[in-house]
Amino acid sequence: MKVLIRTDASIAIGSGHIARCLTLAQALRKHGAEVVFACRQLKGHLLQRVIEHGFVAHGLPASYPQESGADIEASLPWQSDIDALTDVLGDELRFDWLIVDHYGLDAQWETAARRFAERLMAIDDLANRPHAADLLLDQNFSAQAVEHAYAAWVGADCQTLLGPRFALMREAFECQPIEIRPKVTRVVVNFGGFDAARQVFATLLALQCFTELEVDFVAGLHNPDWDTMSALAAARPQWRLHTLVDDFCGLLLQADLFIGAGGGTTWERAALGLPTVCISVANNQRLNAQLLAQAGAHLYLGAYEQLDCQRLTEAVALLCGNRELRQSFAQRSRALVDGKGAMRVVAALMTPVLALRPATARDADLLFEGRNAEHVRCWSFNREPIDRGIHQRWLDQSLSSANRLLLIAETVQGPLGVLRYDRQEERVEVSIYLMAGQLGLGWGRALLQSGERYVREHWPDVRIIEAQAMADNAVSITLFQKAGYVQAECYFQRVINDE
Known part of the structure; x- marks a missing residue:
């Protein structure tokens, strides 16, 4: 692609x-x-x-x-x-x-x-x-x-x-949240890659009275206040001034509090459960920052143009002494983000172009392990582990059947999931499962759409695709509904050819 x-x-x-x-x-x-x-x-x-x-x-x-x-x-x-x-x-x-x-x-x-x-x-x-x-x-x-x-x-x-x-978000942010300690000892300050609003310097001034805090100021490239900030930081051994940080995630994991803007780092902080004092530095950040504050995900002080130094100092003092409030911010922000968003977007982009290949005898181990995975068996009509010999006989029959398509979706990262189509005249029934580690990312929908294209090409006279799902399997039911399947009595079906 x-x-x-x-x-x-x-x-x-x-x-x-x-x-x-x-x-x-x-x-x-x-x-x-x-x-x-x-x-x-x-x-x-x-x-x-x-x-x-x-x-x-x-x-x-x-x-x-x-x-x-x-x-x-x-x-x-x-x-x-x-x-x-x-x-x-x-x-x-x-x-x-x-x-x-x-x-x-x-x-x-x-x-x-x-x-x-x-x-x-x-x-x-x-x-x-x-x-x-x-x-x-x-x-x-x-x-x-x-x-x-x-x-x-x-x-x-x-x-x-x-x-x-x-x-x-980068993969590094798919990690355990930070520990909410009784006292704030370390703070990270960052207002983007350039800090055109000059808020790192404003925050530096607001933190001068917190002599016990370790503070990492990430000032960004071409910061207009770099020389002045360097002189102030030189007098405080617990202050560190950076242009950029190679391991930003690692820096955040060491912190107890973040002070920064309402841009892209919002979600990185949320994924780590890092309590935040947010100040918007652009108009497009304001609504999002306000709504997150209403949801209890961070403390929002408004737009930088209306913020004075004393108010920021008071906000930091409030959070430094209130572990329960920081814990609440951490829990509510973590509930919003799991760090897997980029892979969900990748799945959506690959849906129209995802290629499927027919299974072969060389896939026996892959299919055996995939079908016997706990997350697959727990929603199967037969929840018992499949015997190796029974699986091999089933695979041999599947590969030789003219009325069955057994398809595997994979990328260079490895297999994503398996589709099986069983044909009876103008109708086929689909069965689907994803490999371990691929759930919840949108690959199920991608497989179904790719499978439908494959069926149209290889069995152009098929009219209807049917699917069965257990009554309490909400994930599968939602998947088929979003893929355009309509519930018909106790099964789902999708008409793909009205002629």
Whole structure:
């Protein structure tokens, strides 16, 4: 699968778009995808960081004709951007997916960009402009909290992935939460990759009275207050000033409290259960930060423009002395995020292109272990472990039957799951299971859609696919319903050919 990502970073825009797209690109690469970036060469563009992660990165012009404003994420001249993409891509014009993460591009650009890709995905946070996408991701809590947030902005056929369940986070954050200790001893301060709002310095001033705290200030690149902060930090051995941190997750795991913005690190903090004082530094962060505060996930002090030093000092003092409040923040934030969002997005992207292969005799061990896995047997009509000899005879019969398809889905990471189709004239019955470690990521839906394509190709006269599920198997019932199956008496079925 070939994927093109169109996004930008700059001192004014920040690094958040690049950071989350890099996380998604790395997850896609793990499953065999080839990912290419295209970014404007604005001041602070981070193209080199993309290249250092092993991806091809095309540089686009820093400015276009008819463009108004300076280095901001205003609406771009969409035709100029399309023309620039055409110039830099050259012969590499067709991709399976184009992913756009840019507030200055909308449905006009997306419609024109279909010349580059079969399918298009938009990453958004704002719900303020039309999209012409096949798939839309908004990982913010506000996207699921506000009913029908994108109803006016996407077409009826656009699949939406909304909420922190799909938060794009690195694998490092799939770990145990931090311990909520009786006292706060260590604090991390970070306001993004560039800190254009100068909030690291403002926080440094607010923390001067906490002489007992160890504090890691992650100031970001090109911070305008670096020299002043360095002088202040030099007088305090318990303060450490960083531009960037190679192991940000490791740093957070050592902390008791975080002070920062309402951007992409929101979900990293939540996954670790790290109590947070949140200050929004951009308009697009405010609603999400407010709703998370209402849900009890963090302490929100509002927008940085209205915040004074004394109020931040009081908030830190409150949390330092209140373990119960920090514990409550940790529990409620952890309930929102499990760290597997990037893999759920990968599954959604791979659904239209996921290939299946027929099982062979060489798959005997794989199928035996898969069928006997506890998570498979507990929802099977026969819950007893299958005998090796019985399994081998069943496999031999399955491989020789003209009325059975036994299919395996896999990527370069290994097998994902197994489908079995049993045919009786114009109807087939489907059975499905996923391999251990693949549950809850969306692969079930991907397998069913790929299997349906396979059935259409190999048995074009089949009209109906049926499926059975135990009455208390809510996961399977929901899976079939979302895949378009309609309950018919005590079984599910899907009509795939009305002729």
